Amino acid sequence: MTRHNVFYNSEFVSSDFAFDTTRKSGALAAALGDDSSATVVDPGHFTERTSEIIDRLHGPEYVLAVRTGTPSALAESQGFEWDPKLPTMATAHSTGLVAAVSEVLTSTSRVAGSLSSGLHHARRDRGAGYCTFNGLAVAATDALDRGAERILVLDFDAHCGGGTRSMTSSNEVVQIDVSTVKFDSWEPSAAQDSLTYSGPGSYIDDIATALQHAGRAGTFDLVLYNAGMDPANSGVSKADLNVREQMVAEWAAERGQRVVYALAGGYTGGGITMEDLVALHHLTIDAFCDETER
Ligand SMILES: [Zn+2]
Known part of the structure; x- marks a missing residue:
C-alpha cells in the first residue's frame, strides 16, 4: 500500500452550521489519523491563491454576499x-483542491485528495444544493493557470454536476457524469461530454461504460474526480461503490493519469450513520492507496 496526501484543515468544519x-x-480526518492509508496535509498556504480564483470565477455580488452574509438570500443560496465562519469553511473546501492540484502538477505525486464537499452545484452568481463555491471549477482554473491544457471532470456524485459544466469551457474541460438523481442535470454540448442516469441495478455497468468513454476521449493533463458516496443514499451498495473506486483508480493508474479527488456528496440518515459515511469515503482513499504504486 502506497500512501498519498489528502488535504484538510480545521477550517473545513469551521462553520457554525452543522451538516x-x-x-x-x-x-x-480523525479516522485517517489512526491508520496508514493516507497522510493528512494542511492546505492553508494556498488560501490566498484560492480566494483570488474564487474572485475571478464567481460574480462579485455573490462573493461579497457569502463573505458578509448580506443579502442573506444570496449568502444562504446553498441552503x-x-x-x-461560513465563508472560511466554503473557501477551505476549494483550497484543499487547489493544494492537491499543485501537488500532482508540480511534484512526482500522481494522486492527491482533498476532503472537500459542497462544490459541483455552485454557479457563478449563486450557491445551490449545499454548494457555496465551485471548487471543481476553481481547481480546473488553477490547473489551467499552471499550464494544463486538457482536464477531465469525472463526476460520480449521485447528483448531476450542472454547476461545474456552467462554469468551465468545453474547449478545455471534458465532463463525464454518472448520476442516480436528476438534480442539476445538464445538456452535453460537446461530443466527449456525457451524462448518464443510473441506478442500483445497472450502476457498475454504467460506470464501466463511462470509463470506456473517458478512455476514448484521449489523454488529460489532470482528472478531477468528484467521488460522491451519495449513490448509497439512492440504494447503490457499499460493495458496488468499492468496485467503482477500484475501477476508477485502476483506470487512472493504467494510463498514468494524474488525479485529484474530492469527497463530494454522501449523507447520514436512512440507516447511514456518520461512522458508515466515513467508511464509505474511506473506500476512495484506500483504492488510490492501492493504485498509486503502479
Ligand atoms: Zn450529491
Whole structure:
C-alpha cells in the first residue's frame, strides 16, 4: 500500500452550521489519523491563491454576499444558515483542491485528495444544493493557470454536476457524469461530454461504460474526480461503490493519469450513520492507496 496526501484543515468544519457537508471531513480526518492509508496535509498556504480564483470565477455580488452574509438570500443560496465562519469553511473546501492540484502538477505525486464537499452545484452568481463555491471549477482554473491544457471532470456524485459544466469551457474541460438523481442535470454540448442516469441495478455497468468513454476521449493533463458516496443514499451498495473506486483508480493508474479527488456528496440518515459515511469515503482513499504504486 502506497500512501498519498489528502488535504484538510480545521477550517473545513469551521462553520457554525452543522451538516454532513460541513462536518464529515473532520470525522474522516480523525479516522485517517489512526491508520496508514493516507497522510493528512494542511492546505492553508494556498488560501490566498484560492480566494483570488474564487474572485475571478464567481460574480462579485455573490462573493461579497457569502463573505458578509448580506443579502442573506444570496449568502444562504446553498441552503445553509450564514455565520461569520461560513465563508472560511466554503473557501477551505476549494483550497484543499487547489493544494492537491499543485501537488500532482508540480511534484512526482500522481494522486492527491482533498476532503472537500459542497462544490459541483455552485454557479457563478449563486450557491445551490449545499454548494457555496465551485471548487471543481476553481481547481480546473488553477490547473489551467499552471499550464494544463486538457482536464477531465469525472463526476460520480449521485447528483448531476450542472454547476461545474456552467462554469468551465468545453474547449478545455471534458465532463463525464454518472448520476442516480436528476438534480442539476445538464445538456452535453460537446461530443466527449456525457451524462448518464443510473441506478442500483445497472450502476457498475454504467460506470464501466463511462470509463470506456473517458478512455476514448484521449489523454488529460489532470482528472478531477468528484467521488460522491451519495449513490448509497439512492440504494447503490457499499460493495458496488468499492468496485467503482477500484475501477476508477485502476483506470487512472493504467494510463498514468494524474488525479485529484474530492469527497463530494454522501449523507447520514436512512440507516447511514456518520461512522458508515466515513467508511464509505474511506473506500476512495484506500483504492488510490492501492493504485498509486503502479
Ligand atoms: Zn450529491
